[in-house]
Each structure stands twice: as C-alpha cells, then as structure tokens.
C-alpha cells in the first residue's frame with residue numbers, strides 16, 4: 001500500500017469516527033466507540049500495521065497524519081463527553097424546586113373533642129367566679145375515700161370500681177379528692193372547679209376505664225341547693241345555647257347530705273317525645289351527681305360546720321360532649337380514629 005493510500009484511509013477513518021459518535025448520547029457508548037478505533041485491536045491500530053509497507057522516507061509524513069487523526073478522535077470524544085455533562089447539568093437545573101409555587105399544606109391538628117369541652121366548660125364556670133383547682137391522678141385512700149366519709153369497709157366504696165396500687169394508694173376513681181385537697185389547703189370561702197382524668201374498672205358503650213370528670217365545690221356562710229341549681233342553669237344554658245330547665249332528684253353519695261342527681265331538660269326533643277333516643281321519652285337527661293357537703297367531710301378538713309355550708313358536684317365531661325354531638329359510644333372518643341375526631 002502506498003503512503004498516500006494509507007493517508008487517505010486514516011483520514012477517512014477520522015471522518016467516519018466523527019460521524020459515528022455524533023448521534024451517541026451515553027458515556028459508555030462513546031467510550032466503546034473510542035475503543036473500537038483507538039484500542040489495541042481498534043481500526044486505527046490495525047491500519048498502523050500497514051506502516052511497515054511504507055518506504056522509510058515516507059514514514060514520518062504518514063506517522064504525523066496518524067497522530068493528527070488519533071488526537072482528533074480523542075478530542076472529539078472529550079468534546080462529546082463535555083457536551084453530555086452540560087445536558088445533564090441543564091436537566092438537573094430544570095428539575096430544581098420552583099420556590100414560587102405555593103407550599104404543600106401540612107395536616108393541621110386540633111384539640112380533641114373532650115379537651116374542647118373541658119376548655120369550654122372551664123370558661124363557662126369562670127364567668128361566674130369559679131377557679132380551677134388540681135390534684136394528682138394517683139392519690140391516697142384518705143383523699144379519695146376516708147375524708148369523703150367512706151371509711152374502709154364502707155359499702156359505698158363499691159360505687160366506684162377502683163384500681164388499687166397499694167392498700168393506701170389508688171388511681172383516683174373520681175375528682176372528689178380535689179375537694180379535700182382544696183379544703184385542707186385553704187379556708188372558706190371556697191369556689192373551685194376541678195376538671196381531671198379519673199379511672200375505674202369499667203368498660204362498656206357508656207363507660208371507659210379512663211374518663212374525665214369535672215368536680216365543683218362552693219363553700220361559704222350561706223349556701224343552699226338553690227344556688228347549685230343556679231350554677232347548673234348557667235352551665236347548660238351557655239353550653240347548649242338554649243333555655244333548658246334543670247331538676248334535682250334525690251340520690252345518695254356518702255359525702256353529701258342531701259345528695260341529688262342533676263337532670264337537664266332533653267336538649268334534643270325538649271319535651272319527652274316517646275321516640276327520642278337520647279332521653280328515652282322521659283324529657284330529662286342525667287348529667288351530674290351533687291349535693292350539700294356532709295358535715296362529716298367538713299370535720300375531716302377542720303371546717304366549722306356550724307358556720308359554713310357548701311355544695312359539691314361531679315359530672316362526666318365525655319357524657320356532655322356525647323350528648324351535645326350525639327355520639328353513642330364513648331369508645332369513639334378514645335380510639336384515636338381521625339376520621340371521627342376530625343368532625344369536631
């Protein structure tokens with residue numbers, strides 16, 4: 001093969017290579033193409049072997065053409081790879097966040113229905129001068145029973161199915177121990193409410209082992225059941241937004257005398273409609289236990305029962321929440337199903 005033939009062929013290979021990598025878009029493909037030409041067994045290297053047929057005087061000229069073609073192939077590869085990198089960078093940029101778009105809204109939580117009712121009821125009582133008092137959820141037998149005129153062995157202790165931790169320490173089964181804690185730490189007049197969680201060994205559609213009560217206590221020189229009635233009228237008229245009536249029915253709690261159950265007029269049928277599922281046609285709904293503080297309780301806290309009288313009540317907050325929203329199973333309040341809770 002003549003020197004000129006060889007030069008033509010090498011030049012041709014350079015042009016073919018340029019055309020071959022032009023459409024390639026992947027780094028690996030480009031490198032493979034490079035190897036097919038410049039690799040040990042590549043087409044350029046194969047052609048180089050023809051050099052031995054070229055007369056010695058011509059070799060330098062031919063060799064420089066080989067070098068030019070090889071470096072043009074290497075340059076073309078480098079340029080092609082740079083170009084790929086630019087394309088990648090550009091598409092990365094196109095993917096970046098558009099900060100002018102509105103953000104995705106996170107789910108907004110809200111207060112649990114019982115907490116809403118708790119806050120609302122505290123607000124309603126504070127309008128008529130009641131202050132919030134607190135006590136521990138784990139309390140002593142003395143505060144939960146003894147000082148409330150239920151000595152050990154008293155049959156009324158069975159009214160609350162209490163969780164005992166030791167013989168003298170319990171999960172409070174009602175908020176009434178806060179009455180005792182308040183009276184042992186302050187002198188009359190006393191005017192408090194004590195909302196709080198209580199525990200009982202109880203579990204059915206209207207009872208949960210943990211629930212929420214709101215205790216109330218008012219002690220002063222001249223206090224009667226009529227005042228208690230006024231307090232309840234204020235509560236239910238504000239809470240239900242209707243002019244509902246209140247009635248007392250005689251009942252028994254060891255720490256009050258007399259003891260009553262407080263009923264409110266049925267807010268759903270108003271009149272005792274026989275078809276009403278809420279009041280079952282009676283027209284009344286029981287909402288609280290209450291009564292005049294028993295002198296025996298005053299004796300436990302060193303209050304002068306000759307000088308002071310007082311009333312107390314304890315009501316379930318779940319119950320009035322369920323009544324207001326027509327919820328028929330207390331479990332709904334504690335299962336944590338957001339589809340239910342979201343409604344409130």
Ligand code: PHE
Nearest residue numbers: 174176253289290312313314
């Ligand atoms: N502590 C009583 C209960 O849980 C309710 C109550 C409180 C009754 C205050 C009368 C006075 O059942």
